[in-house]
Amino acid sequence: MVDKIFEKSIKKQFEFDEDVASVFDDMLNRSIPFYKQMQELTIDFALNYLKEADTVYDLGCSTASTLIELGKQSNVDLNLVGIDNSSAMLSRASKKCKAFGIDIKLKNEDLLDTSYDDAKLVISNYTLQFIRPLQREKLIKKIHDSLKDDGIFIFSEKVISSNKVLNKQCIDTYYDFKKKQGYSEFEISQKREALENVLIPYTDDENKKMILDAGFSHCEVLFKWVNFATFIAIK
């Protein structure tokens, strides 16, 4: 279904409710530049590290498209776990898993309350940005401590620049991208307002610092388009 959520006047904050879930795959494809390529990279790099019976967690799995694709492409059996606290997202995820015949354990839990036992790989694409900064630092520490010694964390985030002028240029370039995807100026500005204080982006350096402070030995950017970046961290 086509995302028309912000065509009408909306006064509430952005929420992952039934309305958003029903158009979510379209929303992501049209709102996150190179979303498909970013997902393919996540899977390509994940497959570099995964062996038979490894456990993979996807934090903020939404409609489970990344885990389904990982399950399809893996030559070994994996223990796939998707976590999200939106029932609307998970009911779609569950239907898609059945339709594709991929076995994924879907957990309706807050990321901050979940345990990540036996994790070889943790994925979290475009989700940490919705966790408040203090909690975010704690969550990263928990992810680090739960990962096996050779564990990997792959995550993507909307990012900002610490240079004000460049940051404004990045935002303008992103809004041009959205216009080219068919969103009107009204939809773009309504969504921007709804995301205010809900989506809290860090700079690349802040993301890397958060990762290294949690104890990871290495972190780098795998992919970046203007203000959207994918990172890989090695325990």
Ligand SMILES: Nc1ncnc2c1ncn2[C@@H]1O[C@H](C[S@+](CC[C@H]([NH3+])C(=O)[O-])CC(=O)[O-])[C@@H](O)[C@H]1O
């Ligand atoms: N505290 C929380 N606990 C659990 N889930 C949460 C929490 N906060 C937000 N979520 C969930 O995180 C997901 C973020 S979307 C991820 C896209 C996906 N990774 C993808 O690659 O397709 C990204 C976006 O919409 O920009 C939503 O499904 C929320 O319900």
Ligand SMILES: O=C(O)C(=O)Cc1ccccc1
């Ligand atoms: O920042 C924006 O304007 C976005 O649209 C990013 C986004 C994409 C998908 C869900 C929530 C936010």
